[in-house]
Amino acid sequence: MLKCKDVVAKADALVDGTSLTMRERIALRMHLLMCHHCRRYVHQLRVLVNTLPRETDRLDDAQTRDILEKLDTSRDP
Numbered sequence: 001m002l003k004c005k006d007v008v009a010k011a012d013a014l015v016d017g018t019s020l021t022m023r024e025r026i027a028l029r030m031h032l033l034m035c036h037h038c039r040r041y042v043h044q045l046r047v048l049v050n051t052l053p054r055e056t057d058r059l060d061d062a063q064t065r066d067i068l069e070k071l072d073t074s075r076d077p
């Protein structure tokens, strides 16, 4: 079984849905079923990725506050 550090290392690929084999994806999903901490980490990473603007523009203060509020209020699905 994967360790938490393995999940953290592959979390971005899981969120992006790229560059994971079926075996890796299943192993990550199995770990997430059993590990509350990694489930929360991946959930917050998804919130962050879906909230950030796609461009490389700098965020203004209101955008930064909005993202921080979403991360702060996000809980396990």
Ligand SMILES: [Zn+2]
Pocket (backbone or CB within 6 Å): 003, 004, 007, 031, 035, 036, 037, 038, 039
């Ligand atoms: Zn874990």
